[in-house]
Each structure stands twice: as structure tokens, then as C-alpha cells.
Amino acid sequence: MYFPKFYPYYAHDPDKLCKVGDIALIELLEKQLTRDITHKILQVVYPMGDVKDPLTGKPCVAVEFRDDMERRDQLWGKNENAFNYDEAPPRGWQEGRKDWSHKKGYKRWHDYSDRDQPEASWP
Amino acid sequence: MLPRLSRSILRRPPGGQSCTQYCEYETSTKAKNIPVIHELQSIIKWRRPQKLPFWDPQKSGDLKPLTPIDPNWLKLEYQPFKELIETLPKEHQKLFTVDFAARKDGIRVIHEQTYKTVRRHKYDGLVEQSIEQKVAWFTVRIRDLREILNGPLIQRKNGIFKNEVKILVEKRKKWLNHLRHIDYKRFEWLIETLSILFKPNAKFEKIHRKESVTKLTDMLCEEIKSRKLGEYKLELDEQKIPFLEEKLTILKEIQADEESMKLTSSVKDEIIETEKRLEKLRKTFIEIQPLKETILESDVVFS
Numbered sequence: 145m146y147f148p149k150f151y152p153y154y155a156h157d158p159d160k161l162c163k164v165g166d167i168a169l170i171e172l173l174e175k176q177l178t179r180d181i182t183h184k185i186l187q188v189v190y191p192m193g194d195v196k197d198p199l200t201g202k203p204c205v206a207v208e209f210r211d212d213m214e215r216r217d218q219l220w221g222k223n224e225n226a227f228n229y230d231e232a233p234p235r236g237w238q239e240g241r242k243d244w245s246h247k248k249g250y251k252r253w254h255d256y257s258d259r260d261q262p263e264a265s266w267p
Numbered sequence: 268m269l270p271r272l273s274r275s276i277l278r279r280p281p282g283g284q285s286c287t288q289y290c291e292y293e294t295s296t297k298a299k300n301i302p303v304i305h306e307l308q309s310i311i312k313w314r315r316p317q318k319l320p321f322w323d324p325q326k327s328g329d330l331k332p333l334t335p336i337d338p339n340w341l342k343l344e345y346q347p348f349k350e351l352i353e354t355l356p357k358e359h360q361k362l363f364t365v366d367f368a369a370r371k372d373g374i375r376v377i378h379e380q381t382y383k384t385v386r387r388h389k390y391d392g393l394v395e396q397s398i399e400q401k402v403a404w405f406t407v408r409i410r411d412l413r414e415i416l417n418g419p420l421i422q423r424k425n426g427i428f429k430n431e432v433k434i435l436v437e438k439r440k441k442w443l444n445h446l447r448h449i450d451y452k453r454f455e456w457l458i459e460t461l462s463i464l465f466k467p468n469a470k471f472e473k474i475h476r477k478e479s480v481t482k483l484t485d486m487l488c489e490e491i492k493s494r495k496l497g498e499y500k501l502e503l504d505e506q507k508i509p510f511l512e513e514k515l516t517i518l519k520e521i522q523a524d525e526e527s528m529k530l531t532s533s534v535k536d537e538i539i540e541t542e543k544r545l546e547k548l549r550k551t552f553i554e555i556q557p558l559k560e561t562i563l564e565s566d567v568v569f570s
Contacts, residue, residue: 165448191451192447192448192451193447193448193449193450193451193452193454194450194451194452205449205450206449217387217388220387220388220389220390220391221388221389221390222387222388223383223386223387223388223389223391225383225384225385226385226386226387226388227399227452227453227456227457229452232452232453232455232456233452235451235452235455237455238455238458238459242330242458242459242462242463242464242465243454243455243458243465244464244465244466244467245447245465245466245467247467248467249466249467249468249469249470250469250470251469251470251471251472251474252316252474253316253474253478253479253482254313254314254316254479254482254483255314255315255316255317262464262466263466263467264466264469265326265466265468265469266316266317266318266319266323266325266326267316267318267319267474
């Protein structure tokens with residue numbers, strides 16, 4: 145986003161709407177929950193990696209529009225096996241299978257005999 | 268000041284005697300320097316995790332090996348002339364196949380096959396390369412090097428390849444993380460097609476024995492605490508049932524008295540509440556199953 149300054153706020157999220165990296169709308173609480181938690185989350189505006197341009201409303205990837213990219217691919221001759229946005233399932237279908245980025249990473253410090261630690265990195 | 272024990276004595280105790288016994292014998296009058304073996308050392312067994320090389324699939328996150336090279340494939344240069352080569356006799360056809368070429372030529376074909384599953388258009392990489400194709404190149408190269416480094420001993424000692432694998436794994440992770448921030452759906456699709464396991468970054472920290480043993484003890488203490496509290500809570504809940512039954516009988520007597528005196532019952536709401544609580548408690552005692560065997564218990568051997 146185009147904000148030059150930023151400041152961290154702690155927001156209450158009991159329903160767990162947010163994931164790490166999302167852009168969300170927050171509101172000031174009437175009564176402060178703790179010393180740090182001062183706000184609550186109203187809604188998720190843009191999930192991570194699925195952002196829309198607020199002026200035109202078109203979905204975009206980093207700096208480019210998705211439509212422009214697809215048009216460019218078609219001019220070159222689009223591949224049949226390439227990724228298609230319309231057929232893609234919603235975000236989070238790889239969570240717990242091959243994508244373990246929703247958990248906090250740590251280094252293995254004990255060799256458990258009976259439990260797997262897919263999010264832990266090897267020494 | 269007490270005299271220090273020399274280390275050589277601790278290492279090599281005289282025959283038959285254990286180390287601690289010998290120390291006691293040495294410093295029987297000055298008992299401060301005796302090494303104390305804590306009880307927890309016999310309870311908790313800490314196992315140091317194994318150190319893996321960078322080309323290991325568990326560490327790099329490659330869930331599939333390299334596709335095996337078929338000797339009947341044509342080399343990449345001769346693939347456009349496939350129809351022309353088929354007209355030749357069989358012995359001459361062999362000259363154009365991968366079987367009569369270097370290993371590099373076979374892997375070049377595998378590169379081209381993986382690009383076809385992933386890349387955006389026909390001329391991807393001509394002007395600018397997409398991230399998908401970059402990641403595909405990295406994966407094939409890593410899996411290729413993994414086969415080489417698990418091969419004969421001369422290849423295993425190649426330091427240049429070992430260094431290259433480390434760089435490639437980290438670079439691939441960098442690109443994947445970049446794609447994740449830009450376009451999450453495509454990132455998930457790419458992981459599925461190439462079968463890569465993506466892990467979050469971990470802080471760099473050294474593993475020490477003492478730290479990890481303290482962690483294990485904390486885990487064990489918390490589990491014992493929670494188990495004991497649960498058992499104690501069940502005991503207390505059992506005592507609630509006869510108390511509430513007594514309460515119900517007394518309340519009903521009061522209600523009957525009030526009815527006889529033709530008054531409005533003041534205990535009506537309390538009776539409903541107590542009945543609800545009793546039902547809840549009786550249900551829990553039927554539904555509750557014995558507590559699960561904890562995960563730590565397999566690692567722990569009680570003396």
C-alpha cells in the first residue's frame with residue numbers, strides 16, 4: 145500500500161477471520177481489553193495474495209493487472225496446462241498438506257518418536 | 268579454598284569403581300565437589316535431532332524424486348525432426364536417442380517436460396522468465412544433484428555440487444515466498460504440481476542440551492498438573508450430585524408447603540435451574556472417557 149508511515153495495533157479477533165498478511169479494517173474498542181489490545185476487527189478487506197485495485201476494482205498482481213497479464217499471454221500463445229484463475233479453489237486448500245506457512249516456524253530441538261513436525265526445520 | 272578435582276581422575280576411574288564413587292572416596296572430607304546426578308536425568312531422555320545434508324528431501328522439501336530417464340527419448344536438438352528419423356532403420360535411430368548421449372542431454376529433456384506443465388506461454392523465458400518456470404528449473408536441478416550426491420563416493424565428495432544445492436534450495440524458497448505474497452492461489456497450484464513442501468522460516472538458534480531438557484521437564488510438569496487437576500475436578504463434581512439431590516428435595520418440600528398455604532411459589536425458578544444442572548452433571552459422567560495417553564509418556568520411562 146502507499147502509506148509512508150505505519151504503526152502496529154493489537155486487534156481482537158475471536159472468530160479468527162484474519163490470517164497473517166491480510167489487510168483488514170479495525171475499529172476502536174469502547175473498553176480496552178488489555179494493556180495492548182485496543183481495537184477489534186470488522187472485516188477482511190483484501191486477503192494476502194488476492195488484492196484488488198481500489199480505484200478500478202480490478203484484481204492485480206503486485207503492480208500489474210491480471211487482465212493485462214492474461215492478454216499478454218494470449219498474444220504469445222497461452223499454454224493449456226498453465227494456471228487458470230477461474231478453476232482455482234479458494235485460498236487455504238493446501239493448508240496442512242504442503243503449505244505450512246500458517247504456523248510459526250522453529251528449529252527441531254528434540255527427536256520425537258511418535259509425532260511429526262512438518263513445520264519445524266531441520267538442523 | 269577447596270582443591271579442584273583433576274579432570275583426568277574423573278575420566279579414568281580405577282577398575283570396577285564408578286566415577287561418583289571414586290569422587291566420594293577422593294573427597295570424603297570435602298563433600299562439596301561431588302557431582303550430583305539429578306533424578307530427572309533418569310526420567311527424561313533427550314535425543315538430539317539428526318543433522319541432515321542439504322540435498323536430503325526432508326530438508327529441501329522435495330516430495331518426489333527425479334523422473335527416470337527413458338533411453339528411447341530423442342535428444343532435444345533432434346525432436347523437431349521426429350518424423351524424418353522414424354523412417355531410418357532401427358540401428359541408425361539409436362544414434363539420435365538419449366541412450367547414446369551424455370546424462371546432461373537426458374536431463375535437458377526432463378527440464379523441457381516440466382516447463383510444459385507449468386509455464387505460461389510457448390516463449391516463456393525468451394524475453395523475461397516467469398516465476399513458475401524459474402521454480403521448475405530449480406526443482407529439476409536440485410533433484411538432479413540429489414541423485415548425483417547419493418551416487419558413488421567420488422561424486423559424493425564433490426564440494427562444488429554440495430554448495431550449489433544449498434544455494435538453489437534457498438533461492439527457490441525466496442522465489443516461492445515472493446509468489447506467496449503476490450499471488451497466493453498460483454503459489455498453492457505451483458506447490459501441488461511440482462510437489463514441494465513449503466515450511467515457514469525458523470530463527471537461527473543453536474540447540475543445547477540443557478535448554479531442551481528444561482523444555483521437556485516443563486512439558487511433563489504441565490501435563491502432570493493438568494491431569495491431576497482433571498482428576499480432582501471429577502472428584503468434586505461427583506460430590507455435587509448428592510448435594511443437589513438434597514437441595515431438590517428440600518425445595519420441593521418448600522413448594523408443597525407454600526401450595527398448602529395458597530401462596531405463589533417463590534422457588535419455582537430455582538427448581539428448574541437445579542434440575543438442569545443435575546442433568547448436565549449426570550450426562551458428563553456417562554460421556555467422559557478415560558484420559559488419553561499423553562504424547563510425552565512414550566519418551567519417558569519412570570524409574
